[in-house]
Amino acid sequence: MLYHQLSDTLAPLTSTPRQVVLALSGGLDSRVLLALLTQYRDQHPQHDYLVVHVHHGLHPDADKWAELCQMWADNAGFRCRVERVSLDTSLSVEHAARQARYQAIAHLLKPNGLVLTAQHSDDQVETFFLALKRGSGLEGLAGMPAVRALGQGYLVRPFLTLSRASLEAYARQHQLDWVDDPSNQDTRFDRNFLRQHWLPQADARWPGFRKAVERTQRLCGEQASLLARLIEPMVTQAETEAGSLAITALPQNDLALTQAMLRHWLKRHSITLTQAQLQTLLFDVINAKPDANPSLSVGTVSIRRFQQQLYIVLPYADLSQWQGTLTPETPLALPDGLGTLYLLPYSSTEKGLALGDLASRALHVHFNPRGLSIHPAGRQGRRKLKKLYQEAGIPSWLRRRQPIICDGETVVAIADRYVSQAASGKQWRLVWQHES
Template sequence: MLYQQLCDCLAPLTTTPRQIILALSGGLDSRVLLALLAQYRDQHPQHCYRVVHVNHGLQLQAEQWARQCQHWAAQAGFDCRIEHVELDSALSLEHAAREARYQALQQHLEPEGLVLTAQHGDDQVETFFLALKRGSGLDGLAGMPEVRPLGQGWLVRPLLAQSRAALASYASSHGLSWIDDPSNQQTRFDRNFLRQHWLPEADARWPGFRQAVQRTQRLCAEQSSLLTRFIAPIVENALSDSGALPIAVLPQADPAMAHALLRHWLKRYKLVLTYAQLQVLIRDVIHAKQDANPCLTIADVSIRRYQQQLYVVTPCADLSQWQGELTLEQPLTLPDGLGQLHLLPFEATAPGLALGPLTSTLKVHFNPSGLAMHPVGRQGRRKLKKLYQEAAIPSWLRRRQPIVCDDQGVVAVADHFVRLGASGQQWRLVWQR
């Protein structure tokens, strides 16, 4: 039954050869999944398999456990890698360990690769009550999805429909041993408190209680999916080319609808706001005074308003000292994921800024301080700062616009302006992002 569950889960994800990574903690659950995956590999050898053990260094036995996981992986015929991680002290221990684990796994993940983890049905029930404690909405109460994006691949939980008792029975019948982490008994952690105390009492009082919770989770998932199908077209049709959300699309007379639209938009950036944070966003950013420059910061991400549009602003590098050289028909790779600049032969219907003959080497940088130019179609020279304002370039993007210069000054600002006298029909400046 467990093996068939694994096969059914992987079937739609493995129609072509895939990288398959097993996250092996060494506990009962992942130990069972290791045995199941070995059986699967023998029947599906076309895939590329790997086992990864993440050593959080939280227990004295951590190194011993890592060696044990390597031994079990080798016994099953898998290559096993050990990842040592450091935890973010700003997060709770559980949250920090989870984030570090997923970051470590992503280092091994190829495009469209799969990472398998061994969460099961009992974990899912616990997740429901943890979400309920936080006051979560439909998405949180729906629990963990069987498949979700992870980096450039996918996180897969093939055992979510199975109980821990079923896994324990499999381990016993197949003579498997596993690691018992003593921290799983520490009820200062909320999940352990639920597992050790609250849920056993609920099970004793209400037979079938866990199955009822799982039905509720499935209903929440269905309702969330239906809501997304309704909300998604409204958000996608309203977005600007830069991904900004116009405030006008949020109905003031229908707060529930406005909340749903905002939450869906923020999902694009993997941002989940609490109800309180959502109220702060509406009060202090959306409804801020017209002449304000409002901003709500969540962790290291900011939500900002500019010209009645909302933007999500992620941390970026300081590019003020960066400089590159642009040559004909040779792409210049820009820093910090900003794409490439190209100087290509002019074509009337092709994208890009039209330039005339180029008489000197072109330099590229991002620092507009003190620079001015006389753009085509404008009267007189203007500072770049003023031109950026007139072009409605948000303040946080103004030092991320490629400035192309020759020995006479600014030739062009990619996608925006060309200097009077530098335009023509010989070359085109193309910014590919």
């Protein structure tokens, strides 16, 4: 029965050869999955198999557990890697360990690869109550999906409909050894408290209780899926080619629909907000004063409003001290993924900002607009760079990512947008080749 569950789960995902990675903690559940995957591999040798043990370093026996996992994988004929990780101390131990595990494994994942983990139905029930404690919506209450995206591939949980008791029965029948992590008994952790105290009492009082929870999770999952399908075309229509979201497309008189659209758009970018954060986004960012420059920080990214658009802004390097030299027909690589600048002979059929015969053949490039101005070609008078950036509709967070080209101390061009009156002509063309 257990093998068929694994085989049936993998069947629609393995029509062509691909990487299959087993996350082996050494506990009962993953040991059973290792035994079943050994049988599966013998029948499906076309795939690229790998066993990964993540060494968190949280327990004195962690080295011993890693050695056992290596031995079990070797005995089964699998390649095995032990990945040592450091935890983010700003998070809870549970959250930090989980995050580190998935990051370590995702780093090893090839395109369309599969990562197998051994969570079972008991874990799923516990997840429901942890989500309920946090005040989660439909998607959170639906629990862990059997398949979800992870890095370049997918995370697959073939045991979600199986109980821990069935896995333990299999392990004992096949005389498997496994690791017993004593931290699983520590009821300071919420999941262990549910497992050791709350859920056994609920089971004793209400027979069939877990089945009812599983049914509720299925219903929540179905309704969350239906809502996502209804919201998807609305968000697609509201999203621009640049990935920003048009605030004017949000229904002003339907708060619930607005929140659903925002959550769906953010999920596209792997961002999840708490209810408090969502309220901050609505009232302090979207509805901020017109002349404000509002933003909401979420982890390492920020959500910003500019000209009635919402943008997701990744962290950028400080380029204020960077300097480069641009010479004719020699590419200049710009920092922080900003692409390449070229100064090429003029051509009326090729793209680029037309420049004349410059006094200096070596141009100075930097990104700091403070105090600088330029007399744009074809216009009256000089303009501060800040005013030109505003005029061009460049968001505030991108203004110090526009390359400024100078001849000595004089600004002759800004990115691929403006050329000075004195530097205009048809001898050279300035090309900014963006990486994205």
